[in-house]
Each structure stands twice: as structure tokens, then as C-alpha cells.
Amino acid sequence: MAKTNPSLTTTLRSVADEDLSIFFEHQLDPEASWMAAFTAKDPTDRQSFDAHWQKVLADKTITIRTILWHGEVAGSVLCHSWGGDPEVSYWLGKPYWGKGIATQALALFLQVVGDRPLYARVAKDNIPSIRVLEKNGFTLSGEGRWFSNARGKEISELVWELK
């Protein structure tokens, strides 16, 4: 797939209420859910999606941005510390995959979030996400097994660290 240079085309901004319907559509995609693996129990449940996002947006300890590509809402990137350590995660709508957007969005986000070490948890077979982390300087720091809602079983998860 031909890659576009995203350096001038990927930007971050605060999340707007109207972004949530787009994020909801993004997380409905079965391939995306499979990749991310550690997802909501029922991605089609809009009520629990909205409840989750209201919690996220109200939590002042969470940093979150909408990812724009050429001004279009392409996805989101956030940092939470629900498990104790600061952790980053991101999600792009399928039409935006394979253009270097997540790599660029994370690079921009790392200028916003200064916490170090910063962690990320990824299903072991989510190679695109692993590449996004590697290209942003994260190194492998651990491995565990967790239940994946999207796959209905326990799978291997890698922990990545940015020192």
C-alpha cells in the first residue's frame, strides 16, 4: 500500500461531543475489535459505550485527543492510569489504516503527555500497533495473559514501555 507523508496532515484536538458517534462506528468493526482484543463486552451496546465515554471525558486524570487526518475525525488517542501506571492507547477507523497516521498521532501525543515511564498493552499478534509503539521509542517490558472479550478467550498481551 502506498504511504502518504502524514507530517502535515495528522493533527490532534480536544474531543468534541459529535466525535463520539464516529468513535462508536470505528469500534463496531469486527477486524478492529479482533486486533485490539481487549474491548468492550458488547461493542454494539451504545448505552454502555456512552456511559464509558462520559466517564473517560469527566476524568481529569485522563488525557485524550481526537486524531484528525486532513481535518476528518480519524480516531482517538488517550492516556489513563486506571491500572496504576500511565498507559496509552489509540484507535483509528479502518479507512484511515496504513497511512502512518497512528505513528504520527502517537508522536504528537507524546509531546502532550509527559509521563515517563509510559506504558502500552497490546495483543501479541497486533503487529501494526506494535510497530506504532516501536517507531515511537517504546521497548518491550513484559508479557502476560488476559481475557479478550473480542476473542472470547485468554490471549497473550505484551507490555511496552517508553522510558
Ligand SMILES: CC(C)(COP(=O)(O)OP(=O)(O)OC[C@H]1O[C@@H](n2cnc3c(N)ncnc32)[C@H](O)[C@@H]1OP(=O)(O)O)[C@@H](O)C(=O)NCCC(=O)NCCS
Ligand atoms: C493499530 C492501528 C492503530 C494502526 O494504525 P495505522 O495508522 O494503520 O498504523 P501506521 O500506518 O502508523 O502503521 C504502523 C505499522 O503497521 C503496519 N500496518 C498497518 N496496517 C497493517 C496491516 N493491516 N497489516 C500489517 N501491517 C500493517 C504499517 O506498515 C506500519 O509498519 P511499518 O512501519 O513497519 O511499515 C490501527 O490499525 C487500529 O486502530 N486498529 C484497531 C484498534 C487497535 O488495534 N488499536 C490498538 C490497540 S493496542
